[in-house]
Amino acid sequence: xxxxxxxxxVGGVAAGMSAAxxxxxxxxxxxxxxxERGDHISYGACGMPxxxxxxxxxxxxxxxxxxDEARSKRGIDLRLxxxxxxxxxxxxxxxxxxxxxxxxxxxxxxxLVIATGARALRLPLPGxxxxxxxxxxxxxxxxxxxxxxxxxxxxxxxIGAGYIGMEMAHVLxxxxxxxxxxERxxxxxxxxxxxxxxxxxxVLGAHGVERRTGxxxxxxxxxxxGRVAAVVTDAGRFEAELVLVAAGVRPNAELAAAAGLRIGxxxxxxxxxxxxxxxxxxxxxxxxxEAYHRVLRRNAWVPLGTTANKQGRIAGANITGAAERFRGIxxxxxxVVFELEVARSGIGEEEARRExxxxxxxxxxQRSRAxxxxxxxxxxxxxxxxxxxxxxxxxxxxxxxxxxxxxxILAAGLAAHMTVSDIQGLDLAYAPPFxxxxxxVLVAANQLAKEVAAP
Amino acid sequence: xxxxxxxxxVGGVAAGMSAAxxxxxxxxxxxxxxxERGDHISYGACGMPxxxxxxxxxxxxxxxxxxDEARSKRGIDLRLxxxxxxxxxxxxxxxxxxxxxxxxxxxxxxxLVIATGARALRLPLPGxxxxxxxxxxxxxxxxxxxxxxxxxxxxxxxIGAGYIGMEMAHVLxxxxxxxxxxERxxxxxxxxxxxxxxxxxxVLGAHGVERRTGxxxxxxxxxxxGRVAAVVTDAGRFEAELVLVAAGVRPNAELAAAAGLRIGxxxxxxxxxxxxxxxxxxxxxxxxxEAYHRVLRRNAWVPLGTTANKQGRIAGANITGAAERFRGIxxxxxxVVFELEVARSGIGEEEARRExxxxxxxxxxQRSRAxxxxxxxxxxxxxxxxxxxxxxxxxxxxxxxxxxxxxxILAAGLAAHMTVSDIQGLDLAYAPPFxxxxxxVLVAANQLAKEVAAP
Numbered sequence: 001x002x003x004x005x006x007x008x009x010v011g012g013v014a015a016g017m018s019a020a021x022x023x024x025x026x027x028x029x030x031x032x033x034x035x036e037r038g039d040h041i042s043y044g045a046c047g048m049p050x051x052x053x054x055x056x057x058x059x060x061x062x063x064x065x066x067x068d069e070a071r072s073k074r075g076i077d078l079r080l081x082x083x084x085x086x087x088x089x090x091x092x093x094x095x096x097x098x099x100x101x102x103x104x105x106x107x108x109x110x111x112l113v114i115a116t117g118a119r120a121l122r123l124p125l126p127g128x129x130x131x132x133x134x135x136x137x138x139x140x141x142x143x144x145x146x147x148x149x150x151x152x153x154x155x156x157x158x159i160g161a162g163y164i165g166m167e168m169a170h171v172l173x174x175x176x177x178x179x180x181x182x183e184r185x186x187x188x189x190x191x192x193x194x195x196x197x198x199x200x201x202x203v204l205g206a207h208g209v210e211r212r213t214g215x216x217x218x219x220x221x222x223x224x225x226g227r228v229a230a231v232v233t234d235a236g237r238f239e240a241e242l243v244l245v246a247a248g249v250r251p252n253a254e255l256a257a258a259a260g261l262r263i264g265x266x267x268x269x270x271x272x273x274x275x276x277x278x279x280x281x282x283x284x285x286x287x288x289x290e291a292y293h294r295v296l297r298r299n300a301w302v303p304l305g306t307t308a309n310k311q312g313r314i315a316g317a318n319i320t321g322a323a324e325r326f327r328g329i330x331x332x333x334x335x336v337v338f339e340l341e342v343a344r345s346g347i348g349e350e351e352a353r354r355e356x357x358x359x360x361x362x363x364x365x366q367r368s369r370a371x372x373x374x375x376x377x378x379x380x381x382x383x384x385x386x387x388x389x390x391x392x393x394x395x396x397x398x399x400x401x402x403x404x405x406x407x408x409i410l411a412a413g414l415a416a417h418m419t420v421s422d423i424q425g426l427d428l429a430y431a432p433p434f435x436x437x438x439x440x441v442l443v444a445a446n447q448l449a450k451e452v453a454a455p
Numbered sequence: 456x457x458x459x460x461x462x463x464x465v466g467g468v469a470a471g472m473s474a475a476x477x478x479x480x481x482x483x484x485x486x487x488x489x490x491e492r493g494d495h496i497s498y499g500a501c502g503m504p505x506x507x508x509x510x511x512x513x514x515x516x517x518x519x520x521x522x523d524e525a526r527s528k529r530g531i532d533l534r535l536x537x538x539x540x541x542x543x544x545x546x547x548x549x550x551x552x553x554x555x556x557x558x559x560x561x562x563x564x565x566x567l568v569i570a571t572g573a574r575a576l577r578l579p580l581p582g583x584x585x586x587x588x589x590x591x592x593x594x595x596x597x598x599x600x601x602x603x604x605x606x607x608x609x610x611x612x613x614i615g616a617g618y619i620g621m622e623m624a625h626v627l628x629x630x631x632x633x634x635x636x637x638e639r640x641x642x643x644x645x646x647x648x649x650x651x652x653x654x655x656x657x658v659l660g661a662h663g664v665e666r667r668t669g670x671x672x673x674x675x676x677x678x679x680x681g682r683v684a685a686v687v688t689d690a691g692r693f694e695a696e697l698v699l700v701a702a703g704v705r706p707n708a709e710l711a712a713a714a715g716l717r718i719g720x721x722x723x724x725x726x727x728x729x730x731x732x733x734x735x736x737x738x739x740x741x742x743x744x745e746a747y748h749r750v751l752r753r754n755a756w757v758p759l760g761t762t763a764n765k766q767g768r769i770a771g772a773n774i775t776g777a778a779e780r781f782r783g784i785x786x787x788x789x790x791v792v793f794e795l796e797v798a799r800s801g802i803g804e805e806e807a808r809r810e811x812x813x814x815x816x817x818x819x820x821q822r823s824r825a826x827x828x829x830x831x832x833x834x835x836x837x838x839x840x841x842x843x844x845x846x847x848x849x850x851x852x853x854x855x856x857x858x859x860x861x862x863x864i865l866a867a868g869l870a871a872h873m874t875v876s877d878i879q880g881l882d883l884a885y886a887p888p889f890x891x892x893x894x895x896v897l898v899a900a901n902q903l904a905k906e907v908a909a910p
Contacts, residue, residue, distance in 0.1 A: 014892070044825055044826055044827065044887070044892060046825070046885065046886065046887060046892070047825050047826070047827055047828060047887040050825075050828055050887045050888060051827065054829070057827070057829075061827040062826070062827050064826050294882075304885070305885060305892050306882065306883065306885045306892055306893075307882070309892055309893065310880075326880070327876075327877070327879075327880025327881075328880070328882070329882045330882045331882070332882045332883060332884050332885075333884070334884035334885065334886045334889070334890075335886045336886055336888045336889070341888075341889060343884045343886075345882070345884070370499055370501070370502050370505075371499055371502070371517070371519050373502060373505055374509070374512075402857075402860050404884045404886065404889045404890070405857050405860035405861060405863075405884065405889060405890075406860060406863070407884045408860075408861070408863065408864045408881070408883045408884055408894075409863045409864070409866075409867055411864075411881055411882050411883055411884065412864050412867035412868055412871070412873075412881055413867055413871075414882075415871075415873075415877070415880065415881055415882065416867070416868075416870075416871035416873065416877075418867075418870075418871065421782075422782070422870070422871075424782075425765075425781070425782025425783070425870065426782075426863075426866055426867055426870055427749075427761065427762070427783070427784045427785045427786070427787045427800070427866050427869075427870065428761065428787060428863045428866055429787050429788070429789040429798045429800070429859045429860065429862045429863055429866065430501065430759070430760060430761045430787075430789065431501065431789045431790045431791055431798075431859065432499070432501060432502040432505045433505060433791045433796075434789070434791070434796060434859045434860060435789075435859070435860075437469070437499060437501070437760050437761055437764055438761075438764065439863075
């Protein structure tokens with residue numbers, strides 16, 4: 001492929017701006033245009049819950065690279081409020097509508113990066129268009145939620161008990177609201193180990209968060225002021241002046257699908273490990289794209305900011321002629337809810353079973369610091385491995401301190417396809433203020449080794 | 456080899472008690488005798504500095520398993536104040552002197568575990584036998600130092616700026632003493648990267664610790680009360696009512712050497728990865744023994760509590776017929792000095808050069824938390840890799856929070872012989888309260904990738 005000179009990037013948040021910056025850095029003579037349909041670029045969306053916790057911090061604090069910097073320092077032709085409506089692969093053009101000034105233009109490209117992200121699911125139920133019903137996906141959502149909190153709502157309902165739901169239950173409680181979390185499935189954090197969930201549930205309860213699982217939401221109801229006043233479910237009516245729908249996200253893959261690009265089984269854009277889509281001039285990265293999963297050994301869709309940044313960087317490098325490979329995800333994710341750090345890597349026991357493994361697991365609790373050292377707290381570690389081969393499949397870590405960073409041990413182990421015995425043999429850092437002589441991860445591995453045929 | 460019924464363990468601290476307990480757990484009918492020359496068993500020696508920091512905590516808090524528990528619950532024939540003076544491999548006996556009751560006895564063994572530990576270097580210089588001069592190695596040393604602090608010394612000199620020296624500079628300062636650290640070599644923490652050392656040096660200085668490097672100690676001088684009053688060096692005289700010699704340790708390998716067992720180049724007892732010494736009925740574990748080093752790909756001597764526990768466990772298991780292998784160390788170590796966590800894994804740049812690698816390195820600073828998230832602090836990461844192959848050789852991490860646990864990422868990477876590119880590709884946990892979207896370890900790897908031929 002000739003080295004492209006005209007690069008168009010659709011979407012200017014994490015993946016898109018990483019790709020655009022990487023192209024410019026490696027090939028300063030390339031013309032790089034970023035078409036972003038929103039008003040903001042390059043922000044840390046994952047930081048929104050934590051930003052919302054602090055009324056004094058403007059949401060714009062989350063912007064990593066300003067529009068001016070992107071234009072002047074990085075030399076990127078950055079167009080806000082430009083929505084791409086069509087990709088013509090045969091012609092090598094995109095059609096973009098200027099939502100501010102009006103008008104539409106076709107732009108030719110030698111290389112195209114699709115970084116259109118994902119969108120929050122909205123509930124197609126009566127009343128969910130009412131003022132006071134929010135989602136939290138882009139910076140505008142965050143600003144709107146923050147403004148809504150200034151109105152002084154007293155009660156909130158959070159619909160969905162995934163990462164965002166858990167973080168926001170904490171944040172809204174910290175902002176002084178009485179919070180109820182409603183989850184359709186039978187447990188909080190669907191897909192997580194019940195023992196990890198029990199620990200999270202306990203902490204939510206201790207902070208006064210009401211948790212209702214197995215509840216189907218039916219409608220939102222307005223109050224006399226026309227704003228949302230309650231959520232109606234099959235388990236009763238929950239009053240709230242603020243409702244957050246945190247029921248999941250979907251990849252923005254329609255534009256790619258309409259262009260004839262391959263869509264994976266996950267519904268996200270199929271890519272190879274070069275981040276190339278099914279056309280040699282098209283790359284995709286971030287939440288709209290699949291990612292190679294090193295435990296599943298195939299593509300999966302796990303939209304996260306870290307992956308978006310890495311994939312964008314690799315797409316950008318490869319467009320300029322590099323031969324970088326996205327090494328893949330292992331399913332690492334983490335969040336903080338009240339005083340608990342919660343993190344996982346790999347796949348859970350149920351998912352392992354669905355994938356054809358014969359999983360065994362243990363859950364242990366061990367203090368975060370050495371025997372006799374004051375101030376430690378229990379760290380709960382769950383590990384899952386394949387019975388026959390001893391291969392580590394995943395783990396979950398929950399605790400007050402050091403839990404999330406310990407999940408990185410598992411992330412590295414999964415990347416290297418370590419067995420339980422390999423984990424047992426790790427030479428981990430030890431000093432009484434930050435770890436016991438047998439780190440909780442090693443204690444769990446020692447336990448699990450007894451359950452596998454080939455440790 | 457027939458399954459041994461009479462197991463003798465020489466030394467009852469970490470490695471010895473791990474081995475003894477493991478034998479009893481796996482083969483309850485085995486007769487296990489532990490001969491410990493001191494008064495204590497099974498204590499966390501690494502916790503001593505942190506225990507000494509708190510005058511209210513008895514040093515015995517560090518004991519993990521009491522003598523009674525070892526005897527009654529684990530069924531171990533535990534003999535304190537029994538010093539083994541000879542091992543006769545041909546006869547299959549040890550000779551032990553009962554230092555309390557007097558008398559000596561020969562005891563037959565089918566399997567022998569040597570877990571004699573290491574000893575603190577004492578300086579063969581005038582005055583170093585004075586009261587007020589201490590080392591910190593066994594629980595008795597800790598008790599003596601703690602008692603000495605009760606006398607209200609105002610000034611301390613710490614000789615040696617390794618891990619113990621650094622920890623004790625912090626602890627003695629916290630106990631209200633004015634502390635001077637004297638180091639013979641030109642820098643604190645010999646063998647560490649100067650940029651890591653600079654950060655530690657800065658923190659010591661901020662807490663009022665005087666640091667003098669390149670100083671040769673010549674003598675200790677008594678005061679009018681006959682206790683130590685000063686340390687005399689080629690750079691002047693340093694007054695101190697308390698002197699701690701933290702000038703290193705040596706393996707207690709003489710007993711093994713006298714029995715004709717192979718001693719490694721390091722001066723410690725040679726072992727294979729089954730923890731077997733050079734005689735099929737003899738195992739060695741802990742600070743008296745070498746350990747297979749996975750980066751150097753040969754035995755080395757890096758005495759640490761974590762290794763002692765693992766090696767003891769494996770020796771015990773193998774004595775009962777298991778076929779466990781000690782996977783090896785990678786040189787992980789960590790400590791806390793004032794508000795800094797300091798940790799390393801692998802080998803440093805100088806050591807890499809001596810070992811025949813062509814090392815390249817980077818040092819970066821990155822915040823511990825996400826962009827815009829309050830309360831983070833800089834984490835300094837140094838990585839060293841081989842230029843030609845891109846193989847990760849080691850790293851050092853220094854920071855206020857999360858530094859030590861991040862070294863575990865390197866420990867896992869080194870165990871798996873990862874390259875810089877492998878590290879770049881790790882799917883690490885990210886959430887604003889505990890990590891930026893590019894973890895400091897990934898930022899360092901991205902930088903270092905530019906320096907290696909085959910990233």
